[in-house]
Amino acid sequence: MSLARQKQEAANPLGSTDRHDFLTVAALALAPAVGLGIARFAYALVLPDMRADLGWTYADAGRMTAANALGYLIGALFAARTISAGGAFRVMVSGAFACVVALGLCAIFRNDALLNAAWFLAGIGGSLAFVAGGVLATGIAQRHPARASFLLGLFYAGPGLGILLSGVGVPLVLEQLGPGSWPAAWTVLAVLSLPLAFGLWFAKGEMRPSPAAGQERAPVRRMAFLLVGYFIFGAGYIAYMTFMIAWVQNQGAGAGFQSLFWIAIGLAAMVSPWLWAGVLKRRLHGRAFATLTGVTALGAALPLLSGAKPVLLASATLFGGAFFAVVAATTAFVRRNLPPQSWASGIGVLTVSFGLGQALGPIGTGLLNDFTGGLSGGLWASAGLLLAAASIGSLQRDLAASPPLAASPDSS
Structure with missing residues (x-):
């Protein structure tokens, strides 16, 4: 990219950055919105009702978070190999939809082991979606050196979006439906995540990252x-x-x-x-x-x-x-x-x-x-x-x- 182009981008961040690339990164931000903002952190919103209904100790509640974190770690360890084999876009979308499935399973299961397994799946899916989306976002940012920080910031705003959206509805659903309504809350989270996962298709044109x-x-x-x-x-x-x-x-x-x-x-x-x-x-x-x-x-x-x-x-x-x-x-x-x-x-x-x-x-x-x-x-x-x-x-x-x-x- 020419020095003149970089100066132009720095002076006008949105107007000069290619519109398609900006919208693509905005779509890619939906991956961490689902994979982290909802499929990792939204559990905190449902936990009090689950703990009361299922008779959990705090250690039981912590184990479910640990299962998600372990899934995230395993997904991160295998992300590079998976992306090389299947392509970053495909891995990102698959990870996001794995999170949606996991959220739906949490609405169905009442057994501790099955709930932990579902949340473990959410951890793997969230990790793959986040890492693969980050690879694609970084590739776009490299095409706009003067605006790389802005574009990557847009991608990393995704988790906050997922946290915000889950906070809008889940506490109110739990209050309206009363004790033991946590399966309905998980259903709300799954339904909320589904259009976000489909939104990743707006980034379909960005199939390959820059060569490593x-x-x-x-x-x-x-x-x-x-x-x-x-x-x-x-x-x-x-x-x-x-x-x-x-x-x-x-x-x-x-x-x-x-x-x-x-x-x-x-x-x-x-x-x-x-x-x-x-x-x-x-x-x-x-x-x-x-x-x-x-x-x-x-x-x-x-x-x-x-x-x-x-x-x-x-x-x-x-x-x-x-x-x-x-x-x-x-x-x-x-x-x-x-x-x-x-x-x-x-x-x-x-x-x-x-x-x-x-x-x-x-x-x-x-x-x-x-x-x-x-x-x-x-x-x-x-x-x-x-x-x-x-x-x-x-x-x-x-x-x-x-x-x-x-x-x-x-x-x-």
Whole structure:
């Protein structure tokens, strides 16, 4: 792309970016909306009614989140091979529809093992949809270097959209239908996800990503502080996203406020890719990760200080506005410090670390909640883990005095 074209795009982000590419990325954002926003996080909305109706302990509830996280980890580990075999678009669509099927199965099953299996399937499908969609979105962004950050931000706004949409209807359905109506809530989520999955067909023309560079192993030992911090972050953030609606409900909040709380998380998550763009671009070493994880920790701690509704909404806004940006911070670190042929390895090892934390965190938090007889112990643990993750991540240093891609227009 010519320098003149890049300057034109930078001056006018929407008007100059090819309309078809912009709309394609907007369609691709529906993949994480289904795969993450709904098929990972919406469980929190249904959990209180499921737990009461099925007689679950908090550890039982945490195991279902862990099953989803384990599915996500397995999907991420096999995503590259699956995309090479079937094509990114096909894998993305298949993953999204697997999530829809899993949501429907959760509306049918009452057996614990079957519910966990269905949510495990949602984790695999969500991972494949997100990774494959990200591959396609990155390929489009590379055609518009000056607007790469904007286009990738549009894709990463998808999870927030899914959170927002699920928050609009599920709490009200549960309130209207009464105790034991969680199968209806899962049905609503499946019906909501179906048109979003079909919407991915608007991206059908984007069948192939750019050719991948040769693969080289990332220097894992030199990334140790970031890897450990990311593992702890995975364990800490998922506890909040699993049990926070139950906490809000225990504070006496009705369906309307529960909906507002979840929508606040979704809206904040939607704007976070652009809100933190400057931090991701300017904060070197592990500082962006530490800053964003610290903001997430503050959001997680606020409800423990006060159950007032303004404080709870502040918690939702802070947490929602930062937690997904932490993922972007790790990606920015890899792209800034490693050559392109090591990106897949670097992101892959970070994904494994994060995924293990996500899988173990809900079980440990659930056991702690059962031991203490309430949710406060688990939420204190969530905030403490996030603070520890920020502290450890802050020790990470860039891997070279002159990072290879520090000036790359899409490194943020």
